[in-house]
Amino acid sequence: MVAVLTGVALATLDTAIANTALPTIAADLGVDPSASVWIVNAYQLAVVATLLPIAALGEIVGQQRIYIAGFILFTASSLVCALAWSLPTLVAARVLQGVGASALMAVNIALIRFIYPADQLGRGVGLNAFVVGVGFAVGPTVASLILVAAPWPWLFAVNVPIGLVALLLAWTALPDTGRSGHRFDVVGALLNASAFALLVLALGEAAHEGPLWRILAEAVGSLACFLLLLRRQAGHPAPMLAADLLRRPLFALSATTSVCSFAAQGLAFVSLPFLFQHTLGRTQVETGFLMTPWPVVVALLAPLAGRLSDRYPPGLLGGIGLAILALGMGLLAGLPANPSVVDIGWRMAICGGGFGFFQAPNLRAIMTSAPPARSGGASGIVATSRLLGQTMGAALVAACFAIADAHGPALALGLGGAFAAIASVVSFLRLAVRQEDTARPA
Structure with a gap:
């Protein structure tokens, strides 16, 4: 549970911390504040687009393996974020970090189900909700304290030692959740990622009063991808969506x-x-x-x-x-x-x-x-x-x-x-x- 909850805490904190530090990062990199929003958007898009494919992959190869792989990617990409020298490199690193966070969030509840007996599962998910709540509550404060004492790269660098310790725990303690006999549907994964990414982009464009033609194009594209995904996986014993x-x-x-x-x-x-x-x-x-x-x-x-x-x-x-x-x-x-x-x-x-x-x-x-x-x-x-x-x-x-x-x-x-x-x-x-x-x- 320490390994699982540490991953949840890092993924939650990272969202709150990045939001708080955007003005500081934009000023240091010399970019326009509107462009710096991609530091947050890239992370969120990566998470939304990959959650369900990664969850489906977890059923195929085992949730504990996905969690460990996610921790490795999240920790390594946090180091790359800390070493980023420009907005494009930081945004690219944040995409990788988002995929790692997606792996942590996609299977953490499934792992808790295998860690706790059925009659105590509520306690496990209650602890998970507690950690998420604390992460959102203290995220802005943690970001402010780090920025008072150190430059912004340390916002991401602090993930590295914590991630390595939690990775060691995960490697040795997480239960084997077994594997299914299904094959991973790569085309389905691409359709799923496109559907959710286009949906989020359409909602974002609508929120910022973007061009109507672009909003409609993204919404129609998202709907088409969802319909193609459902048709492709009709009858599948464990569909991605x-x-x-x-x-x-x-x-x-x-x-x-x-x-x-x-x-x-x-x-x-x-x-x-x-x-x-x-x-x-x-x-x-x-x-x-x-x-x-x-x-x-x-x-x-x-x-x-x-x-x-x-x-x-x-x-x-x-x-x-x-x-x-x-x-x-x-x-x-x-x-x-x-x-x-x-x-x-x-x-x-x-x-x-x-x-x-x-x-x-x-x-x-x-x-x-x-x-x-x-x-x-x-x-x-x-x-x-x-x-x-x-x-x-x-x-x-x-x-x-x-x-x-x-x-x-x-x-x-x-x-x-x-x-x-x-x-x-x-x-x-x-x-x-x-x-x-x-x-x-x-």
Whole structure:
């Protein structure tokens, strides 16, 4: 678990750290701030495009082998990032780092399923959610502390010694998850990567009010790749895009809940900084502190929710948590004109409490509603639904700003509350669905 959670922590921290340090890196490399955004975009595109192919490959060669290979690539590319001398070299290294992070995120939940007994799986996914919450909470602070003491390359160089230690642990301790007899579909992998990359690009273009023809071309291209992928893998015993698992009602409802909830989170995390700084006149430092209660409470509640999910239905726990999240986002949308720190803080804590109460039970529901042989595909869906929801949320924020101008943040938070309410209803629907019989690892 130390090996698995270290990889999750590094992949999570790396996203938050890079976002925080973009202005510093752009100034040092002498590039335009808009061009420096590719330091983040290249990483995210690499992750989104390769998650499902890598998860499918994990079922073929073994999740522990994919995890170790991902750690090697992530650690080596972190060193290359630290040594990068220009924007193109840094962006290229970030693509490789994104592929390594994708390998870590694609199979980590599958590995946890094999590490923990079935009746304690909730504890394992609760710890995973705890580490993700802490990573997002402390990422900006860690980046700021490193930049105070050292130049920006150290943001990436610190991954190297930690990665080497965790790699040694992974090499010796991770369980053998077995191999399937399927062959890897290279053409399917290319179609999958193209479909998700074009989808993310289309959402990004729409968020930044790009040319309509380009948005439509990327959206149509993405849809065509998805249809070709589904046609190519029809009848495959373990398709890359796990359409076979989506035929299981509990799995499909859990995946839908995940997409809607992370769309709500994306709407909040993108719109709140604008609300705090532009509408309420807070500084960037104050905004960082005001954002902290949400991930901190998520981290505190996730282990408890994970333990409870071993005893109570995830549909019940998730539905309650998401209803609380919807309430919290509604309260944020209705903030008074001149709120105090306390006014903002307790509302953020309610949101974090609701999200933390939902996350671990939902992870458990997704993994236990898939057969053990499809753990890699299920783990890939977990990560993909999170990234897809967050990307949708970020794109919808831009639409809210275009519609409501100065009231855009409040509209985005209200829309996020609606997504959370829909997710809550979908979660409660799981109580009416019978768990499919799946043999679980002992």
